[in-house]
Amino acid sequence: MTELSQEQQIMQVMRQTLTAIIKDVTPPPGMRHPLSEATIQQLRQCLGLITAREQELAAEQGRGGERPYYSDERQEVQLVTFETLKRKPN
Template structure:
């Protein structure tokens, strides 16, 4: 999906999700260390990710977009093939 095709709200949600994910990555402690975040903050972050996801889904449905679309390379072989179900008409021989 091209970012220019997204609404302002969709772009805001996308940036909000990325920034929140970066904050979580930066605040994640090394194994065995205590988290600097309280349990209520961790719960609030999970709730916020859920709300962002729900709103993105609603906006995608309103715009008629498929949220299950995945990026692909133009030189990738297609996942489907055209199968001929009937034979083309034969050329008639002149009598």
């Protein structure tokens, strides 16, 4: 895996910081949100732009397609255990 560029590191920290702020100010269910609707939309736009740029940078490096998956989801890569690679004695 390649090292992250400075721009990628900045994008990553910005995304993590914004999501942490959102988590900190999100009230319990039933309570009024302290942020205005306009601020919420701006946060969504910022996170969307950060994600889009992260994807562009990853594609430029040939790292596209990295995404989470369910453990029972079929993968293109098949896991081979070491036991199957051991030679059988003759």
